[in-house]
Amino acid sequence: MEVLVPRKAPGAKAKGLGAQLRVCREKAGLNLREAAEAVDWDKSTLSRLETGKRKMTVEEVAQLLGVYRVRGAAKDELLATVRTMDEPGWWDQGLQGLPKESLTLAEYEADAAQITNWAPLLIPGLLQTMDYARAWLIATGTDPGGAELRLTARLRRQQILNTGLKYTAFIGEPALRTPVGDAATSARQLAAIREIGKRRNVSIRVVPNGTGPHEGQLGSFVALEFTTAPPVVLVELLRSSVFMDDDRQTGPYLETLSRLTHVALSETESARLITGMQARWKTHDGAGGLEEVQL
Template identity: 70%
Template sequence: MPRKPPGVKAKGLGARLRVCREEAGLSLREASEAVDWDKSTLSRLETGKRNVNADEVAQLLGVFRVRGQVKKEIMALARTLEEPGWWDQGTEGLPKESVTLAEYEDMATRITDWAPLLIPGLLQTPDYLRAWLLSSGSNPAGIDARIAMRAKRQQILRTPLTYVAYLGEAALRTLVGDAATLARQLATLREVGRRDNVSIRVVPSNAGPHAGQLGSFMTLEFPSAPPVVLVELLRSSIFMDEQRQTEPYFATLPRLADVAMSETESARLITHLQTRLKDHGGAGSLG
């Protein structure tokens, strides 16, 4: 049976093995020769581009003289490397990027969304998502499956994960679906924003120029793997994990924090907009 393509678990395992090698004082070439591997094989493993089985990991840990609790943790990760997650089942017909993102989200300890024009996926209600998918030209036949998967992904917000969302004011005011759909979406933002592990902050339209104006993105941070940045395009997504690629996005986050309203101010604005929608029943009241 062919190995499952490497995912974020492989990146995490590779990063930990690289640290063990460096602490053992071995170069990539020396470690490769010790286990009779090509240098490129070990390099691909350490960068998460190649899966590895438990026997191979045990061999490496022996060369690196890793013992005790560290060895137990790494071996446990190696043994579960190819275990399927919920995203591996029943996802036929869904975009490949959605399945990859679900795996990344499951492993992340911190996720930050910057969404200047559209409520981000982890916060979207089913009606809001359906209205947006229909308006964007998605195949109606696949919409129910995408909504179901989105609901599963959103369960991550009920775990100890830290989630921060910076929302552009325009995302709160733009009518997606009808006024009732947007009102329910705003109510959901208020509800989810009350959770201890969730922070929702609004970047006002009059905040002035800032780096985030170039477009939306998501950052995902992991306990033992390089961080990942997701940039969504019209019909695909780009995942970046090299430091030279991800660094500018992480550098943008403090600037967004500087211009964003506080959580309290943001919640007050969201409630105000929701109330106006309910009272007046139209997008014009949000102008």
């Protein structure tokens, strides 16, 4: 099992680029030893580069691409990636104290072409309102200062939904029905999900109660897919997270997402259910008008 332990350097970009280079090598029909000999490197050097454990230069990548006979747009894209390897993202600027897993996730999200959430019991972070997120963090023991830091980071992460990224959230009905904060907080959270679900690049689908047995009942996870790199799956644990990028490990999770498409409500049915539940929370709160929530 190949598990990515989050680290500051070389980081997620190096991991992704290394995986792409591994694919190029395999397409060229070369094993690790043959490729290393072709560029006069030690086999361990190339192995560390492909697994993201070693930083790489433009010259090194160009040398490998020459051996692998990668040309044209594919070559230009890979070289552009290595040139921007050390450019800082927002996660490198001014938010000291965030968990390493959060920083690694933000970096992966910034590079992803598609993200799919399976969230059976809690609203996914990319869809949470700040009131909902704050109430959950405080209720689960996060100190107020730490909660505000994580909320700031979450607001920045949510900006990826304003890009061309394709985002799909499969949300379990219990996550929608479980109160977090007061009734007004829950009502605003459901209103926010309903509005975000109207975006062309976002798909919100509810997995209703009473659905027959399926693998997703084992727990939540996030699948991040990239244009040229293998997918990464994040499984969140109670006090940490595990990132996986080996096909043998990510495959079952991607298959689970495929099966969820068969048991989840359609986007239209999901929106109707969320609207009805949001209205009941609003009535329960006894509030007047419900403010629109923008993320």
